[in-house]
Amino acid sequence: MPFHYDPGDLGQHEVEIAITHCGVCHSDLHLISNDWGISQYPFIPGHEIVGSVAAVGSEVRSLQVGQRVGLGWQSNSCGQCEWCMRGLENLCPAAEGTCVHRNGGYADSVRANARFVIPIPDALDSEHAAPLLCAGITVYNPLRTHGINPSSRVGIVGIGGLGHLAIQFARVFGAEVTAFSTSAAKEEEARAFGAHNFVNTRESKAMKEMAGTQDFILSTINADQDWGTYIQALRPTGTLCFVGVPPSPITVHAFPLISGVRTITGNPTGSPYRLREMLDVAARHGVKAQTETFAMSKVNEAIEKVKKNKVRYRAVLAN
Numbered sequence: 001m002p003f004h005y006d007p008g009d010l011g012q013h014e015v016e017i018a019i020t021h022c023g024v025c026h027s028d029l030h031l032i033s034n035d036w037g038i039s040q041y042p043f044i045p046g047h048e049i050v051g052s053v054a055a056v057g058s059e060v061r062s063l064q065v066g067q068r069v070g071l072g073w074q075s076n077s078c079g080q081c082e083w084c085m086r087g088l089e090n091l092c093p094a095a096e097g098t099c100v101h102r103n104g105g106y107a108d109s110v111r112a113n114a115r116f117v118i119p120i121p122d123a124l125d126s127e128h129a130a131p132l133l134c135a136g137i138t139v140y141n142p143l144r145t146h147g148i149n150p151s152s153r154v155g156i157v158g159i160g161g162l163g164h165l166a167i168q169f170a171r172v173f174g175a176e177v178t179a180f181s182t183s184a185a186k187e188e189e190a191r192a193f194g195a196h197n198f199v200n201t202r203e204s205k206a207m208k209e210m211a212g213t214q215d216f217i218l219s220t221i222n223a224d225q226d227w228g229t230y231i232q233a234l235r236p237t238g239t240l241c242f243v244g245v246p247p248s249p250i251t252v253h254a255f256p257l258i259s260g261v262r263t264i265t266g267n268p269t270g271s272p273y274r275l276r277e278m279l280d281v282a283a284r285h286g287v288k289a290q291t292e293t294f295a296m297s298k299v300n301e302a303i304e305k306v307k308k309n310k311v312r313y314r315a316v317l318a319n
């Protein structure tokens, strides 16, 4: 059912975006069913937003009405804490999610603090750019933060909305890229996205053969795995980084962490600066989401298809 609300006066530092496109992220599905206990109803999901600036607050100098812009997971931060001052607004304790206690992007319009509203480079079309605003930055940020470069060997676990972008970015950074998937049917597409190697994770022999080969493994999946095998796949000083959330706690033996100085870490979205950088890299190097478009009015259809894992690789709603 369409839900109408009155957004009130536009804040001095706020921007109103007339939405043309919004990606469907798995986080939206978790928020719809309140899996994280933070949803407020009536609830409007959506945080992979592209549109044009419809109005700007009186103090906004950085954006103009009519300009094409994007908005991701985060819509505001305090702007004054240590993390905001360091350009790590994604780590601000007062960070506000675009659709957490705010009205999100499965809508005609949305509002956010101007600092989080990012111009979209001309070379990117809106439909393919929208998923970059959450899925894209979620994988781009850790690859950049961990210094992936042409000497790196990078493993991407899961070839879905996040994984297919992670393969492309890791390839742009010059790394040797290995795709890990439970679905042998995805090998061809994983290679088309830029993977040099493909490992079917259901084959324990193939997994064992990966021991000591990877510098950085990025897990994008929301399923439990034998994480010890992935730790074994790391070279000394290697890192296993989570951006997907497995349902169970991550259980690994300490010994391979100790003997090989290996690290387990994670990553939440990225700062506005990194978002700009990522869009620029995507525009110059041709990184784009593979999408399936649905009319905004067909949002429930899109959600059902995403739930059934039938979308390759990102559903995008269009107004």
Ligand SMILES: [Zn+2]
Binding pocket: 025, 026, 027, 028, 047, 073, 134, 135
């Ligand atoms: Zn998301």
Ligand SMILES: [Zn+2]
Binding pocket: 077, 078, 079, 080, 081, 082, 083, 084, 085, 089, 092, 093, 094
């Ligand atoms: Zn802050």
